[in-house]
Amino acid sequence: MTDATLPAGEAAPLVARDVRLALGDLPVLDGIDLEVGRGEVVALVGPSGCGKSTLLELVCGLLAADSGTLRTRPAALMPQRDLLLPWLDARDNVALPLRIAGTGRREARARAGELLDRVELGGFARSRPDQLSGGMRQRVAFLRALATERELLCLDEPFGALDAITREELRAWLSGLLDARPRSVLLVTHDVEEAVLLGDRVVVLSPRPARVTDVIDVAAPRGARDTGGTPVPRDPTDPALVAARRAVRDALHAAIAADRGRAA
Amino acid sequence: MSDPGRAPGDGRPLPRGLRIVLGLVGPLLLLGGWQAYVRLADVDEILLPAPTTVLAALSDDRDLLWDAFTRTAQEILFGVAIALVVGAALAVAMHLSRVVRAALGPLVVGSQAIPLPVLAPVLVFWLGFGLTPKLAIVAIICFFPVTIATLDALDRVDPELPRLLRTMGATRRQRLRWVELPAALPAALSGAKVSVAIGGIAAIFAEYAGYEQGEGGLGGVIQTAQLDTARAFAAVAILAVFAIVTTGALALLQRLVAPWAHRRPDGR
Numbered sequence: 001m002t003d004a005t006l007p008a009g010e011a012a013p014l015v016a017r018d019v020r021l022a023l024g025d026l027p028v029l030d031g032i033d034l035e036v037g038r039g040e041v042v043a044l045v046g047p048s049g050c051g052k053s054t055l056l057e058l059v060c061g062l063l064a065a066d067s068g069t070l071r072t073r074p075a076a077l078m079p080q081r082d083l084l085l086p087w088l089d090a091r092d093n094v095a096l097p098l099r100i101a102g103t104g105r106r107e108a109r110a111r112a113g114e115l116l117d118r119v120e121l122g123g124f125a126r127s128r129p130d131q132l133s134g135g136m137r138q139r140v141a142f143l144r145a146l147a148t149e150r151e152l153l154c155l156d157e158p159f160g161a162l163d164a165i166t167r168e169e170l171r172a173w174l175s176g177l178l179d180a181r182p183r184s185v186l187l188v189t190h191d192v193e194e195a196v197l198l199g200d201r202v203v204v205l206s207p208r209p210a211r212v213t214d215v216i217d218v219a220a221p222r223g224a225r226d227t228g229g230t231p232v233p234r235d236p237t238d239p240a241l242v243a244a245r246r247a248v249r250d251a252l253h254a255a256i257a258a259d260r261g262r263a264a
Numbered sequence: 265m266s267d268p269g270r271a272p273g274d275g276r277p278l279p280r281g282l283r284i285v286l287g288l289v290g291p292l293l294l295l296g297g298w299q300a301y302v303r304l305a306d307v308d309e310i311l312l313p314a315p316t317t318v319l320a321a322l323s324d325d326r327d328l329l330w331d332a333f334t335r336t337a338q339e340i341l342f343g344v345a346i347a348l349v350v351g352a353a354l355a356v357a358m359h360l361s362r363v364v365r366a367a368l369g370p371l372v373v374g375s376q377a378i379p380l381p382v383l384a385p386v387l388v389f390w391l392g393f394g395l396t397p398k399l400a401i402v403a404i405i406c407f408f409p410v411t412i413a414t415l416d417a418l419d420r421v422d423p424e425l426p427r428l429l430r431t432m433g434a435t436r437r438q439r440l441r442w443v444e445l446p447a448a449l450p451a452a453l454s455g456a457k458v459s460v461a462i463g464g465i466a467a468i469f470a471e472y473a474g475y476e477q478g479e480g481g482l483g484g485v486i487q488t489a490q491l492d493t494a495r496a497f498a499a500v501a502i503l504a505v506f507a508i509v510t511t512g513a514l515a516l517l518q519r520l521v522a523p524w525a526h527r528r529p530d531g532r
Binding site (some may be wrong): 060061062075076077079082083085086096099100101128130146148223261 | 310422424425427428429430431432434435438442443446447449522523524
């Protein structure tokens with residue numbers, strides 16, 4: 001894996017046009033338009049149960065759309081629950097996608113070990129998941145997604161199951177990693193704060209069946225560094241961030257209100 | 265987040281010394297009561313020998329009993345080993361194929377309804393008086409707990425795990441190798457613990473059904489004890505201790521090969 005560069009590829013890793021999907025009789029996706037450019041972090045927010053997870057399943061190849069076009073580069077999924085295999089230590093969990101892709105054990109372990117070392121988690125390489133804290137397990141789960149070396153990372157509410165303090169810590173950790181080594185990311189969250197802190201763009205979905213109601217650009221730059229060269233997370237009080245947060249919140253409320261109006 | 269390996273209730277495990285003492289209390293109370301009953305009620309020792317009489321028989325007949333024990337122990341250990349392999353393989357086959365499950369499910373359960381005294385002579389008739397029919401009988405009785413426990417564990421694997429592996433492009437075989445088999449391993453060994461406990465009974469019945477002169481194992485000892493009831497009881501005592509030891513050994517093995525499935529007393 002190369003350091004400060006994106007995995008190879010020319011086009012946008014994800015382009016969805018008018019994607020529709022019903023699960024049984026239940027329409028879930030009602031014409032989704034979505035694009036994730038190279039190196040771009042797109043946050044997807046919407047009311048719970050709106051179909052965000054279904055959309056991720058589509059992108060990760062677990063489902064097929066009923067209609068519309070979905071062009072996507074191979075995607076790696078980081079689930080909300082870490083889903084680390086309890087019988088493997090942290091290093092072998094990170095190495096898992098490599099092993100499945102056919103890499104030998106020694107080589108896969110070496111690369112997973114490097115990845116852990118690089119984010120200073122090398123000391124936990126031989127710990128089993130039950131010996132790690134919740135925050136640590138999510139970090140390992142993120143590294144496992146990175147280890148796939150796929151062009152698109154799909155993060156499904158990656159910090160949703162954590163306590164508030166750990167969540168904040170991991171957001172900063174993730175934003176630092178993404179600034180240091182940009183990736184194309186589709187971040188599903190129901191946390192507006194998270195969406196504007198990490199996202200370049202925030203895509204707002206309506207209640208189910210999901211449509212894109214708004215796309216909000218977060219005009220605050222990412223990738224600032226302090227004098228020592230360490231990436232600094234965005235400042236939540238940055239006026240651009242405050243504005244984006246308000247815009248996303250308004251858009252969400254409008255989408256929910258419109259849905260209520262439709263139902264009434 | 266609660267530790268899934270921790271037992272419900274007070275949580276802290278008992279100190280090892282206390283655990284061993286408590287494990288001895290039950291048997292000692294039973295033996296004490298038994299001894300008092302035989303002595304005070306003046307029971308005929310041909311019907312029920314006192315524990316001290318059994319102990320004397322253990323010592324007097326130790327060569328005979330040791331020789332018989334090694335035979336029976338072999339039957340139990342190899343029989344359970346076969347049961348573990350066949351039982352687990354059967355569970356995996358039933359897990360992977362709905363056809364296999366539908367075809368073999370009733371047979372697996374039905375096989376457990378056959379009384380041993382009916383089954384044993386038939387197998388001896390087919391397989392002779394040697395070790396083979398005994399292994400077959402022990403295995404037939406003992407595969408069942410392994411199959412049931414393993415199949416249950418395979419069916420209960422968190423469906424999100426194989427789904428995640430599918431996003432990594434894993435084949436059915438890879439999902440089995442990385443997720444389902446390791447998840448079922450502790451359960452298969454739990455099944456084997458039940459198996460060794462009932463394996464003794466199976467081995468004794470197998471021996472009852474027929475053996476060459478002097479090769480009857482503990483079952484042969486019990487069958488030929490006649491009026492020397494104490495000797496038969498001595499054989500039973502050996503079987504009981506063997507069941508306790510083998511079950512403990514399997515618990516240890518489980519801890520070694522599936523450490524993630526166990527609570528760690530130091531909380532790490």
